[in-house]
Amino acid sequence: MLQALRLQPARVLTRDGKFVDLPEGGASRDSVPLTDYLAQPAAATGVSLVATDDVRSLTPHLAELHLITVNFDKLGDGRGYSIAAVLRRNGYRGDLRATGDVLVDQLHMLRRVGFSSFELRADQPEDLARAALRRHSDAYQAAADEALPAYRRAPRAGAVA
Amino acid sequence: MYRYDILDRTLVLERVAEYRDQVRRYLAGQLSEDEFRPLRLRNGLYIQRHAPMLRIAVPYGVLSAQQLRTLAFIARHHDRGYGHFTTRQNIQFNWIRLEETPDILARLAEVEMHAIQTSGNCVRNITSDEYAGIAPDEIVDPRAFCEILRQWSTFHPEFNWLPRKFKIAISGAREDRAAVAFHDIGLQLLRSPAGEIGFRVLVGGGMGRTPMVGSVIREFLPWQDFLAYVGSILRVYNLHGRRDNIYKARIKILVRALGVEEFARQVEDDFAYSQGGPETVTKQELERVLSHFASPPYSTAGEAPLPSQERPFLRWVERSVRPHRVPGYRAVVLSLKPTGIAPGDVTAVQLEAVADWSERYGFGEVRVSHEQNLILPDVRVERLHALWLEVRAAGLGTPNIGLLTDVIACPGGDFCSLANAKSIPIAQSIQQRFDDLDFLHDLGEISLNISGCMNSCGHHHVGHIGILGVEKDGAEWYQVSIGGADGSEAAGGRNAIGRIIGPSFAAEQVPDVIARLLETFVDARDEGERFVDTVARVGIGPFKDNVYRHVTPAQRDPAAASAAPAERRALHEAT
Numbered sequence: 146m147l148q149a150l151r152l153q154p155a156r157v158l159t160r161d162g163k164f165v166d167l168p169e170g171g172a173s174r175d176s177v178p179l180t181d182y183l184a185q186p187a188a189a190t191g192v193s194l195v196a197t198d199d200v201r202s203l204t205p206h207l208a209e210l211h212l213i214t215v216n217f218d219k220l221g222d223g224r225g226y227s228i229a230a231v232l233r234r235n236g237y238r239g240d241l242r243a244t245g246d247v248l249v250d251q252l253h254m255l256r257r258v259g260f261s262s263f264e265l266r267a268d269q270p271e272d273l274a275r276a277a278l279r280r281h282s283d284a285y286q287a288a289a290d291e292a293l294p295a296y297r298r299a300p301r302a303g304a305v306a
Numbered sequence: 307m308y309r310y311d312i313l314d315r316t317l318v319l320e321r322v323a324e325y326r327d328q329v330r331r332y333l334a335g336q337l338s339e340d341e342f343r344p345l346r347l348r349n350g351l352y353i354q355r356h357a358p359m360l361r362i363a364v365p366y367g368v369l370s371a372q373q374l375r376t377l378a379f380i381a382r383h384h385d386r387g388y389g390h391f392t393t394r395q396n397i398q399f400n401w402i403r404l405e406e407t408p409d410i411l412a413r414l415a416e417v418e419m420h421a422i423q424t425s426g427n428c429v430r431n432i433t434s435d436e437y438a439g440i441a442p443d444e445i446v447d448p449r450a451f452c453e454i455l456r457q458w459s460t461f462h463p464e465f466n467w468l469p470r471k472f473k474i475a476i477s478g479a480r481e482d483r484a485a486v487a488f489h490d491i492g493l494q495l496l497r498s499p500a501g502e503i504g505f506r507v508l509v510g511g512g513m514g515r516t517p518m519v520g521s522v523i524r525e526f527l528p529w530q531d532f533l534a535y536v537g538s539i540l541r542v543y544n545l546h547g548r549r550d551n552i553y554k555a556r557i558k559i560l561v562r563a564l565g566v567e568e569f570a571r572q573v574e575d576d577f578a579y580s581q582g583g584p585e586t587v588t589k590q591e592l593e594r595v596l597s598h599f600a601s602p603p604y605s606t607a608g609e610a611p612l613p614s615q616e617r618p619f620l621r622w623v624e625r626s627v628r629p630h631r632v633p634g635y636r637a638v639v640l641s642l643k644p645t646g647i648a649p650g651d652v653t654a655v656q657l658e659a660v661a662d663w664s665e666r667y668g669f670g671e672v673r674v675s676h677e678q679n680l681i682l683p684d685v686r687v688e689r690l691h692a693l694w695l696e697v698r699a700a701g702l703g704t705p706n707i708g709l710l711t712d713v714i715a716c717p718g719g720d721f722c723s724l725a726n727a728k729s730i731p732i733a734q735s736i737q738q739r740f741d742d743l744d745f746l747h748d749l750g751e752i753s754l755n756i757s758g759c760m761n762s763c764g765h766h767h768v769g770h771i772g773i774l775g776v777e778k779d780g781a782e783w784y785q786v787s788i789g790g791a792d793g794s795e796a797a798g799g800r801n802a803i804g805r806i807i808g809p810s811f812a813a814e815q816v817p818d819v820i821a822r823l824l825e826t827f828v829d830a831r832d833e834g835e836r837f838v839d840t841v842a843r844v845g846i847g848p849f850k851d852n853v854y855r856h857v858t859p860a861q862r863d864p865a866a867a868s869a870a871p872a873e874r875r876a877l878h879e880a881t
Contacts, residue, residue, distance in 0.1 A: 254466055283313055
């Protein structure tokens with residue numbers, strides 16, 4: 146999954162908690178805005194999405210794509226979470242990267258909806274980022290990272306009489 | 307009631323640890339104010355006028371005796387000896403120190419409570435019928451569905467950063483006591499002709515700046531599908547709800563912009579992908595959760611006569627004692643609306659007393675109503691008199707449930723930094739003016755709801771009489787509406803937004819305005835008619851005419867000082 150990480154001149158955190166430094170100068174070579182991509186799908190294997198993009202227009206191309214970035218303009222704009230969830234639900238299996246206002250406290254849920262790499266905002270400390278990915282051991286719901294809800298993964302307790 | 311298993315406990319404890327770390331980073335200057343705000347809000351911590359306020363979730367309004375005692379402990383050790391029950395069945399503490407909040411949450415976790423998602427732009431506490439499981443008119447007990455939805459919506463990774471807050475209510479009875487038509491999603495449990503359980507799904511109801519009655523988008527949704535379907539509604543909203551204007555960001559604005567049919571089409575479109583998927587609720591899971599809501603060991607002694615014919619007791623029974631599905635049992639409403647106390651406020655001493663009664667007169671459970679009262683759900687008829695004596699002595703026996711002085715009010719400008727005007731002094735001035743019980747009983751059921759701002763936490767839009775605090779030229783004014791209806795029996799089963807009678811009034815005029823409204827009602831009412839039914843029958847015209855004939859919206863007298871929160875504390879300390 147990490148072979149596509151030659152795109153940004155920054156460090157990228159993987160979903161497993163490893164930081165990868167990206168070679169400089171590779172940015173945007175392989176990742177183009179949605180309209181450009183749709184005009185010429187053969188010319189790129191990566192797409193950069195913004196929150197207003199209609200993610201369903203990518204559905205026919207998901208198998209050819211290696212990288213999709215979703216930019217978070219600001220922390221509170223949660224559209225990217227549904228964009229990721231829909232991409233994974235529609236079968237996208239390549240790298241899905243969160244960019245922009247990506248803070249350590251968002252990492253857990255970003256990973257849950259299907260992001261596989263994170264371009265953290267520059268001021269975010271690496272140790273906190275790693276800790277954030279380890280902090281939560283379980284979750285109730287099925288999501289992109291977990292095919293089944295908790296109660297179908299392991300038996301849960303009923304009422305104790 | 308639902309008891310945590312290891313998973314529930316683990317998730318709450320991990321959140322406490324995460325929150326503790328977030329507070330530490332904030333205090334150390336590693337998290338900016340702007341970055342910390344949404345994180346603390348998702349844990350119920352507001353910064354208010356005087357101090358931080360902590361809102362603790364009471365899932366669908368069910369509390370145990372042990373939980374009440376912990377709330378009393380928090381009131382005593384971390385607040386000023388009291389707490390405030392809200393119109394969404396939660397409890398708030400208004401004088402909290404930020405530094406202590408992680409420890410408060412750790413203590414709450416010990417009794418299976420938390421403050422998760424009690425604020426912020428996410429799915430809030432699920433609310434329901436305060437008589438769930440005991441109401442004679444119940445079709446399906448909503449509690450297990452509430453709990454399943456609570457778990458699903460807790461830390462749902464996709465829906466934690468919605469355009470705006472999101473409120474869901476579930477009702478399972480013939481009478482709608484949960485105001486489902488005034489929620490972002492309202493779920494009405496019902497049975498199909500074949501006896502199968504499902505939901506009528508309403509969407510886009512709400513109060514706030516743009517009050518709206520919700521629209522039905524599904525007449526019958528099988529229960530197995532309800533999580534996936536709610537997920538589809540949230541997904542459409544998350545992707546397409548407005549984020550450019552906080553006042554137009556609720557789902558009701560999207561539903562109105564798209565039209566109900568188009569909104570429903572988009573939901574069904576998305577649901578086509580998720581129907582039958584992993585979110586489908588299994589029979590085993592429903593049964594597991596249902597096992598937590600099994601009936602307590604009720605006595606089979608059956609009906610019994612009232613233990614006393616004492617007149618004040620009978621009056622209390624008439625107002626505060628409600629029917630129960632099990633013969634010989636009753637639900638008892640404890641009034642948090644005595645004159646002189648902010649509606650919904652309760653002291654640590656009272657919380658402990660309620661905990662004791664719940665064990666001695668019931669099975670250790672208490673309910674919170676959205677009218678901001680407490681309920682003992684399982685009391686034997688023959689013990690009502692003994693209970694009444696204790697309740698009355700503790701100041702919780704005012705026989706005004708459903709009457710004019712059973713006021714619903716938000717904390718308002720005394721506490722809330724969003725408010726334009728105070729609510730509590732208005733509630734108190736009305737309670738003081740109309741404290742003659744005979745008069746109140748003759749008037750019959752009237753809901754009077756007060757909000758200190760357009761956010762409508764005091765549900766003024768659905769009050770039979772609604773009062774909204776507004777700010778004009780730096781002064782506080784009050785806009786009065788009548789004819790609101792929340793779908794309950796007291797509202798004639800109707801859902802309606804109240805209509806504004808005209809220009810706003812100064813605070814000191816409000817009791818006169820109410821007096822004129824009541825006067826019009828008494829003149830116009832048919833025998834035994836409720837206020838809200840009279841308004842529906844004769845319209846707002848006669849009310850408006852009579853009010854403005856006698857009360858001229860005056861310039862505010864700048865010398866008329868407003869009640870300070872200090873007075874309110876004094877009242878508490880006196881109880």
